[in-house]
Amino acid sequence: MTPSLFGRMRLGYVLVESQRLDAWHRFAAEGLRLHVEPAGDGGLVLRVDDRARRIVVRPGPAEDVVAIGWQLDDAATLDLALQRLRGAGIDVERIGDADAAQRGIAAGWRCRGPKGTPIELFAQDQALLTDAPLAMRASGFLTGAGGLGHMAITTREPEAMERFWREAFDARVSDRIEDRLSGVTMDFTFLRLNERHHSVAIACTRGLRINPMRTSIHHLNLQVASFDDVVNGYRQCRALGYPIASAIGQHPNDKELSFYVQSPSDFEIELGWNPLVVDDAAERTWTPGAYRGISLWGHFPENQTLGLKAGQFARGLLSLTRREARAGGR
Ligand SMILES: [Fe+2]
Numbered sequence: 001m002t003p004s005l006f007g008r009m010r011l012g013y014v015l016v017e018s019q020r021l022d023a024w025h026r027f028a029a030e031g032l033r034l035h036v037e038p039a040g041d042g043g044l045v046l047r048v049d050d051r052a053r054r055i056v057v058r059p060g061p062a063e064d065v066v067a068i069g070w071q072l073d074d075a076a077t078l079d080l081a082l083q084r085l086r087g088a089g090i091d092v093e094r095i096g097d098a099d100a101a102q103r104g105i106a107a108g109w110r111c112r113g114p115k116g117t118p119i120e121l122f123a124q125d126q127a128l129l130t131d132a133p134l135a136m137r138a139s140g141f142l143t144g145a146g147g148l149g150h151m152a153i154t155t156r157e158p159e160a161m162e163r164f165w166r167e168a169f170d171a172r173v174s175d176r177i178e179d180r181l182s183g184v185t186m187d188f189t190f191l192r193l194n195e196r197h198h199s200v201a202i203a204c205t206r207g208l209r210i211n212p213m214r215t216s217i218h219h220l221n222l223q224v225a226s227f228d229d230v231v232n233g234y235r236q237c238r239a240l241g242y243p244i245a246s247a248i249g250q251h252p253n254d255k256e257l258s259f260y261v262q263s264p265s266d267f268e269i270e271l272g273w274n275p276l277v278v279d280d281a282a283e284r285t286w287t288p289g290a291y292r293g294i295s296l297w298g299h300f301p302e303n304q305t306l307g308l309k310a311g312q313f314a315r316g317l318l319s320l321t322r323r324e325a326r327a328g329g330r
Contacts, residue, residue, distance in 0.1 A: 006194070016055065027263060047130075052127075112328055116325035151200060153203070211319040
């Protein structure tokens with residue numbers, strides 16, 4: 001039987017590049033209520049558990065996520081993932097020592113997924129740990145077997161995106177949702193790599209495929225330990241004036257209670273609590289669901305300026321004029 005990567009891969013770290021370091025510091029420490037410390041190169045290190053680095057903000061012009069690190073169980077599992085990518089004709093290259101250190105790993109590999117998604121891979125024992133205590137306002141974050149959280153990505157070529165995650169990494173479809181947002185029908189696919197209901201969500205417009213997002217991801221989700229953490233994070237982000245993209249609400253599929261706030265680099269952070277866990281027992285009987293409506297209740301937009309919407313609309317139209325990068329493309 002072909003060995004599977006399912007259950008042996010999870011979100012490990014995220015590297016952001018921004019010139020708004022002061023804004024990120026305040027946003028992460030006071031809004032998201034994470035542990036924040038200087039990175040030594042002028043950047044920031046954000047921690048939520050015993051990993052030395054979970055989210056790194058490095059100084060630079062991109063104002064975007066520039067690397068998404070996926071953790072494999074061990075060296076053999078990492079080799080299998082690399083083999084899969086190479087077999088699919090995707091170039092993988094070793095991450096240099098200085099870049100690895102910046103990400104809080106001893107060694108790793110990188111490649112480009114569909115839409116140029118900056119995917120990186122590392123073995124679990126290559127992650128740098130710390131026993132320095134966490135100094136953060138949140139009561140805690142849940143990582144473990146489900147990893148750091150999930151990412152959601154908008155694309156005009158959702159079939160290629162889904163095929164990539166299923167064929168390269170044995171992702172399984174948890175559910176699909178359709179919704180009508182601002183007069184446009186959207187399709188969402190939720191992909192599971194481990195016990196987390198989804199590690200990757202894919203969003204696209206139906207019919208005319210537009211992508212209004214400037215950034216490589218739509219949002220990064222982090223899982224807080226308690227209901228109070230969602231409420232306090234929401235109240236704090238709101239009080240500090242951060243744009244609340246979606247106020248507290250609940251998704252129908254993973255039942256996660258969450259809110260979405262715009263980061264200083266535009267992509268959103270979703271702080272969520274209590275998503276469904278697809279454990280071994282649930283895995284045996286899981287059948288992908290189909291839902292109408294991305295939210296069971298809530299998730300209403302706040303603080304959305306007309307300017308932001310006009311900008312997104314213009315970007316969406318512009319996106320029609322170019323093809324998305326294929327996996328492995330430079
Ligand atoms: Fe999400």
